[in-house]
Amino acid sequence: MYPQDFRYAKDHEWIKVEGDHGRVGITDYAQKQLGDVVFLELPEVGRSLKAGEQFGTVESVKAVSELYSPIGGEVVEVNAALVSKPETINKDPHGQAWMIVLKITDPAEAGALMDAAAYEALVASEAK
């Protein structure tokens, strides 16, 4: 269910490290908790983020949730197509629904995040 090559944050964001870049989205568990997503707000390219800093909001009919950057870095790409079709988050949260690409400041930060097994355990405990 949760890709093995992703790292996961406790706020339910994932990051896929590709060299010195990291692609960021929210997990399948997060999209299920939100329900039908109706709105997404993402930062401008060029913004630098610290680990845990808010980079946007995602909104469903019933809930609104802040998006937190799993690690620090500079926003080098933003998924504009997703902003105009935010329902993709419900359909393909780990694929097409990536949100931003970061130029990673400190690779060690990604290493400190959860792997898929640890994240699945977290989800199992939250779902109880």
Next chain:
Amino acid sequence: MTATPSEARALLEPPADFVRRHVGPGEAERAEMLKSLGVVSLDALVAETVPEGIRLGRALSLPAPLGEEQALAELRQKAAKNRVFRSFIGMGYHDCHTPAVILRNVLENPGWYTQYTPYQAEIAQGRLEALLNYQTMVADLTGLPLANASLLDEATAAGEAMTLCRAVAKAGLDGFYVAEDCHPQTIALVRTKAEPLGIRVHVGPVEAIDFAGQKLFGVLVQYPATDGVVRDFTGFAERAHAAGALLVMATDLLALTLLRSPGELGADVALGSAQRFGVPMGYGGPHAAFFATKDEHKRHMPGRLVGVSKDAEGRPAYRLSLQTREQHIRRDKATSNICTAQVLLAIMASMYAVYHGPDGLRAIARRVHALARVLQRGLRRLGFDAGTAPFFDTLRVRTSPEKGRAVVERARAKGVNLRSYADGSVGAALDETTLPEDLVALLQAFAGGPVGFTPEQLAGEVEGAVPAPHARKDAFLLHPVFNRYHAEHEMLRYLQRLQSRDLSLTHSMIPLGSCTMKLNGTSEMIPVTWPELGKLHPFAPAEQARGYHEMFADLERWLAEITGFAAVSLQPNSGAQGEYSGLLTIRAWHLSRGDAHRDVCLIPVSAHGTNPASAVMAGFRVVAVACDAHGNIDVADLRAKAEQNKAALGALMVTYPSTHGVFEEAIREICKAVHENGGQVYMDGANMNAQVGLTCPADIGADVCHLNLHKTFCIPHGGGGPGMGPIAVAAHLAPFLPGHPLVKTGGAKSYGSVAAAPWGSASILCISWVYIRTMGAEGLKRATEVAILNANYMAKRLEPHYPIVYTGVSGRVAHEFILDGRGFKKAGIEVEDVAKRLMDYGFHAPTMSWPVAGTLMVEPTESESKAELDRFCDAMIAIRREIRDVEEGRVKAEESPLRRAPHTARAVTAARWERPYSREQGAFPAPWVKEAKFWPSVARIDNTWGDRNLFCTCPPVEGLED
């Protein structure tokens, strides 16, 4: 046998027995219900429910109750002490004619005033359409595309506009400029609101704005200004925008029928009061404020927003949109703390526009403008300086203080109120009720005697039109709804048609937990439309409002007695505004003691979303307190958080009985822990209906509380407002109570004002007055006891079918309880399906998924009879059987009547019926529905589609057809 003197008197006295009208179950029914609970008496039930340590142990000291007729006669006598003058004071309040068809069929009609906010949209399409008309009217007239469904009043709307500007402006700007010719009550409220938020407010002439130097994120101007002048704002918005600031225009809907719209002038926000569209002045309220902005700011829009979506049959349907902006979801990050709006008054204003239509409105405006022109002409002829600037309906006459005073006094002797400015000049604002003889009286007051000419003579000499460049050129209100219902029969039937789509208390109980949908007694409502209450201007001299002041004094005394507190402010217009003003009172007290650093507010996670939203607005930092497995505040966590924040602890906000419907045993201990650590206790009065006469906020240890008069004290919910949220405070907080810039009220060290009018929505206070006057101490206590009895009786009946989430130590609930629906998820059934299915049974759902997701919170109130409680329980039990059919595999969830609910007449009479259950089970699932059927006018509404495709004005006509 001879009677004692008191018995003899009782034989002749009229009965004071309103309590048997207000309380649903009679004595025999109560006995039966008590028996089912296994308790011998109401006293015994209360003993099991309310913790002993906080019980009042004494009777409330209130006047002995009167019968309905006697209470109304007493209030009539008071009202007769009000003197109804012709008020030309203006300042955002204008006399107007409420069209009789609207007065009788909306304002005086329980089919329009008894509903709650339209969260269950399928059975609220009537008022949602009326509100959409309101939004369309505001959007058209202001020239801004997105209007909300009303705010509390013009001054608070200006406060909301300030926070919107700050939220969308770029970071680093902290100044807000308010033009000095805005209404003074608006300026005062903006100052009050800005201070705890760290916003610097600059007040001065429009010419003195220094965008860069003052680091402005926004500017507020009044258009036309408070003194009537229509300034030329051409190019002004561009200057503001170039500096990174937004432009807010406070404006007047009637003037906008003739003047260029704020949208055309580049404004980012337009706001104002819709009062003069057919809503009585009522000595300050209630009135609907309007608020419109650009599409790009929609997610920062305060208040409720009606939008168009589609239903399960693909037809257009209305609903509340973008609810995620609001405090019940966003809590401390909400765009606004306000929950209640002014729905009833917004509907009246929208219907005024529907009835008059664009041509009718323009005609009214032209006539008002012509009257003002004639007045100006006459004044000039008398040698007065009546100004040369363009204006709409308001003149400012420059004169010496002595002369000005004499004019105002002469006018008053003729029964006319004028505005006096500090510099001695005199103001007159005309309106649609103004007659030529009023002009004669005004001119004579200025002249000091008869004048040698008539208004008719002058009328031939004046220009009728507003001069360029101010004149409006674009059309407005082109939608058919504003052009179809100008004959009274058409209007009457339109109102009736919309009304028939809304489920109200005239149909069945509305068991919304935390909302207290009790009886809005007809006798309580009667005085609301008395002219002696309706026709007073809020800034009329106090000696013209003696009756009002007697009523305020009574009510303040009674509410103080009921809460156990020392002083009351009647200013706040809603529960959330009460929270905000109560917290500002606490803040002012801390500041007065040099404790500016006490800015932490503890709030249990179970609190209503308005609590954290209000706390943030009042300058507090919110620290959440956990709840334990029984739904009670986790006392250990509270103690720990209070001690950790010892140095900065400002307040605790606590609801009692809890939002989970339980009288918490530890409440005194909780309050004590907060006091020991330097904090004050704010009690949210949402659940006061379980306290009156049995315990009180002062006794549980609180320092301040608000009272939702629209819950506990019978003001109807109006479909989402009006409300009233007065606050009561302990003696040490009394000096800080809210005041007013124009009228003396509030504490000596008041922190400012929270509403435009000194006593909020003064005209509806008569409802609570009549309620308390007819119930008396015993009656009020009885109401509380029966509210608890009704809830426990229903809980007992429903418990075998639905788990009750929380109960007190004795197994009892307070006045409301939570039914668990989370277990049905496995079978694919959500509580929303239960809520929608209840509509087919003729009921409004209980509060859904609050305060616990996946549950339903039921509050019957004391006003429902046993028969009605049983009917609702029967419906819930029948629905449980339908759920079991799904759970046990007899019906697929997606094909069940639950998921397909509600059933429209169209669906069950269609030629094709391809569902596994009968048409009868779909629409007539219970015997009483066969007797009297309420038809939901639309099928299940698609919320997602509505939020993804936001559309907030009347849809084009082709969209409404098949």
